[in-house]
Amino acid sequence: MRESTNKPHPLTSSAEGGQSVSQPPAILTDIASKAGISFNGAHPWDIQVLDDSIYKRILTNGSLGFGESYMDGLWECDQLDELFTRILRSDIEEELGFIAKLKLGLEVIRQNLFNRQSEKRAYEVGERHYDIGNDIFEAMLDPTMNYSCAYWANADTLEQAQLDKLDLICRKLELKPGETVLDIGCGWGGFARFAAEHYSVNVHGITISKEQKKLAEERCKDLPITIELQDYRKLEGTFDKIVSIGMFEHVGPKNYPTYFDTALRLLKDDGLFLLHTIGKFNTTPHVDPWINKYIFPNGKVPSALQMTQALDDRFNIEDWHNFGPDYDCTLLAWWQNFNQAWPELSEKYDQRFYRMWKYYIHCSAGFFRSKQGQLWQLVLSKKGRHGTYRSVR
Structure with a gap:
């Protein structure tokens, strides 16, 4: 689904004012490529980076960091629905870094030990x-x-x-x-x-x-x-x-x-x-x-x-x-x-x-x-x- 012409501008953007955006870490490039996704690529489902801090947030917080960095205006994408279709078809989240996997493991423990949907x-x-x-x-x-x-x-x-x-x-x-x-x-x-x-x-x-x-x-x-x-x-x-x-x-x-x-x-x-x-x-x-x-x-x-x-x-x-x-x-x-x-x-x-x-x-x-x-x-x-x-x- 393409963006409408009346979309709001990003909240923040280090790319504005002529500042350059660095290349993503190789590990993220490799993982994204398995889903046919590029950083700053030409396809409408590619991730357009506006602030380099997105990379650290993805590597340390996985999908939570990815979503929060979008909310904060650190990246854009013309076809978000197709981006997620490709991510989910390829299961690339499972290949993220050690810290993100550790947090995922802690979440699994939390889900199994506690009744998150209790009456309280x-x-x-x-x-x-x-x-x-x-x-x-x-x-x-x-x-x-x-x-x-x-x-x-x-x-x-x-x-x-x-x-x-x-x-x-x-x-x-x-x-x-x-x-x-x-x-x-x-x-x-x-x-x-x-x-x-x-x-x-x-x-x-x-x-x-x-x-x-x-x-x-x-x-x-x-x-x-x-x-x-x-x-x-x-x-x-x-x-x-x-x-x-x-x-x-x-x-x-x-x-x-x-x-x-x-x-x-x-x-x-x-x-x-x-x-x-x-x-x-x-x-x-x-x-x-x-x-x-x-x-x-x-x-x-x-x-x-x-x-x-x-x-x-x-x-x-x-x-x-x-x-x-x-x-x-x-x-x-x-x-x-x-x-x-x-x-x-x-x-x-x-x-x-x-x-x-x-x-x-x-x-x-x-x-x-x-x-x-x-x-x-x-x-x-x-x-x-x-x-x-x-x-x-």
Whole structure:
């Protein structure tokens, strides 16, 4: 995705005023070349260095230093999404220097020893990401306020792709008028509102974001919908159907058994549970430090192995649908909306925030385009459910 003509200028640049930029260390040149990337090269995905300190920051802090140096305006790239696609396809981060590897090792130990998604930490991602400002998300998302992958099979616009996604979920759940639906991680109420209006169901949604709750209640007023600020572990009652869209990434492997046991307890015997989540093509013990620090603290994308191990002896997998490439399209549509809205948003948010958000959206697009990232919709049932489930596409 190429830069728009109204992009902000870098925050700092030692290249301005005629100063020269030195050659990168050979180790970085060699690693980048394996992904077809050059420093100060001619391709739109090449890294244009504006300050020599970027090299030390990459060598000592790996992906965290790479992301922070972009936020600080030390380098530019015309096609960030393609840059990250190439980086992720080649796994070059694993070849960084000793210090970066040591820090990665410490992060692995931290992830394994501590429950980063404990009940005590449950609201941290809401406070640090989802509560940053509803104006950001209202500007970036479509009118349904869906902050998860859209379904582009028959859609030409972001709004239609999100509406198609919501309808697909409702059909997969076999919703019937009057049923009770639990929405775990309801966001701004996009699914709840759609399901109540189009399928005449009653929805109970929970979120860990105060700002989401506030706006969701406004958007869902006069409908049979309740929204609560609550951690999933505190839920009580029984429901005909359960849905969770884009929330499982915040659960964490140590809590998968608790999460699925909770859903098992809440779901009626003949019910269905649809889980919509980002997935990773392999199992890794660590998370990206930049994403963890600036975007989704304590998050962890599951692998298929982790999912099936947690589901074993709990739920039947009735259907497993992967449409990961659609997230690439969704992210680029979000970026277009955000970038167009930036002149107004810039009155409240600074240049560093712009670059942070740009980096986040484009590295995420590269994650899915490289096939490192997947998007899964699983339809789950209890072992006692009668009849044959027919997959919906």
